[in-house]
Amino acid sequence: MQFMSDNAAAVHPQVWAALLAADAPDAPYDGDALSARLDAAFAEVFGRPCWVLWVASGTAANCLALSTMVPPQAAAVCHRLAHIERDEGGAPGFFTHGAKLLLAEGDGAKLTPAGIAAVIDPIKRGVHWVQPAAVSITQATELGRVYTPAEVTEIGLMAQGRRLWLHMDGARFANAVAFLGCEPAAVSCNAGVHALSFGCIKNGGMSAEAIVFFDEGLAEIAGYRRKRAGHLQSKGRFLAAQILAMLEGKLWLENAMAANEAAAIVSHGAADRLLEPVEGNQLFLRMSTQERAKLREQGFAFYDQGADGARFVTAWDSQREHCQALAEAIAAL
The missing domain is CATH 3.90.1150.10 (Aspartate Aminotransferase, domain 1)
Structure with missing residues (x-):
C-alpha cells in the first residue's frame, strides 16, 4: 500500500490516450501543433497571457526558471527546507552557473516578508557581497503547508519593492489550489509571481512539467537556456500532449x-x-x-x-x- 510519494502514482488514462493520439508525424522540437497550443491553454487557466515551455522534470522546471532570474554572481532567497536547497542535487547552482541560495526561516517551511528581510537586509551593497535577485517559494511547501493568496501577495509586494523576481515551485500547485478553492491566478500571477513550475508528474502525468512564465522576456531567455541545457526534446509533442491532457476538463x-x-x-x-x-x-x-x-x-x-x-x-x-x-x-x- 503505497504512501511514499505521488511520484509513484500511475499515469492517468487520459494522459495515456493523449500520448497515443500524439503518436503521429509532426514538426520536431517545439514546432508541433500541440506545443503551439500551450500558451493559449494556460492563458485560459490564469486569465492572462502566458508563455509556456515544457521540460521533462521538476528539477529542470525550477532551475531553468531560476536561471532566467538569477545571474551567476547573485542569489535567490528560499526556505532552508526548500526542495531547491535540499533535494535538487546542486542543480540550481549548475543551471545558474554558480548563483547562491540564501536560506530563510519560517513556520511550516513557508517564507514571510520578515523572514526574507532577515536574510537580505544585512547584505551590504557592493561587489564584495552576493546580491539577492529573486525569491523562490514552494506551493505547497515541503511540510505540506499552503500559501494563501494574501500571503503570496505580501511576498510579491515585497519582491516588487526590492526589485526581486518571484518564482514559485508548484510541483503540488494543483493540491494547493484544490485546498484553497481559489482561482489559480489569485495565488500566482495576480499575487506577483513571475514564473511558476506547474507540476504534472505528481498529479497523473508521466514525464512532463510546464514552466509558466508571466513575463515574456524571461520566457525568451528560457527558450535558449532549455536548448543549451539539453532539455529541448526532439519529439516535444509528447510532452505537450501530457500537459494539455491535464488541463482538459480541469x-x-x-x-x-x-x-x-x-x-x-x-x-x-x-x-x-x-x-x-x-x-x-x-x-x-x-x-x-x-x-x-x-x-x-x-x-x-x-x-x-x-x-x-x-x-x-x-x-x-x-x-x-x-x-x-x-x-x-x-x-x-
Whole structure:
C-alpha cells in the first residue's frame, strides 16, 4: 500500500490516450501543433497571457526558471527546507552557473516578508557581497503547508519593492489550489509571481512539467537556456500532449482534489500525532521507530521524517480502502 510519494502514482488514462493520439508525424522540437497550443491553454487557466515551455522534470522546471532570474554572481532567497536547497542535487547552482541560495526561516517551511528581510537586509551593497535577485517559494511547501493568496501577495509586494523576481515551485500547485478553492491566478500571477513550475508528474502525468512564465522576456531567455541545457526534446509533442491532457476538463484540479481527499481520510486516524496541519496530500506524523516498523509489517510504504516522524503522501489514484486501512492502523498504534 503505497504512501511514499505521488511520484509513484500511475499515469492517468487520459494522459495515456493523449500520448497515443500524439503518436503521429509532426514538426520536431517545439514546432508541433500541440506545443503551439500551450500558451493559449494556460492563458485560459490564469486569465492572462502566458508563455509556456515544457521540460521533462521538476528539477529542470525550477532551475531553468531560476536561471532566467538569477545571474551567476547573485542569489535567490528560499526556505532552508526548500526542495531547491535540499533535494535538487546542486542543480540550481549548475543551471545558474554558480548563483547562491540564501536560506530563510519560517513556520511550516513557508517564507514571510520578515523572514526574507532577515536574510537580505544585512547584505551590504557592493561587489564584495552576493546580491539577492529573486525569491523562490514552494506551493505547497515541503511540510505540506499552503500559501494563501494574501500571503503570496505580501511576498510579491515585497519582491516588487526590492526589485526581486518571484518564482514559485508548484510541483503540488494543483493540491494547493484544490485546498484553497481559489482561482489559480489569485495565488500566482495576480499575487506577483513571475514564473511558476506547474507540476504534472505528481498529479497523473508521466514525464512532463510546464514552466509558466508571466513575463515574456524571461520566457525568451528560457527558450535558449532549455536548448543549451539539453532539455529541448526532439519529439516535444509528447510532452505537450501530457500537459494539455491535464488541463482538459480541469483534470489537473480533479486529480488534486482526489489526492487531498485521500489524505483527509488518513488524517482521521492521526489524532494528536500530526506535526503539521493537513492542507494538501502530505501528512507528517509523530511516530517512533517501533511504530513505523509495525506499519511496514502491515504492508504500508512511506518515508521516515527525521528520527521520530513519518511522511505519508497520497495521490490521485490512492485507493480509498488503503487510506482507510492506514487510518485505522495508525489509530491502533
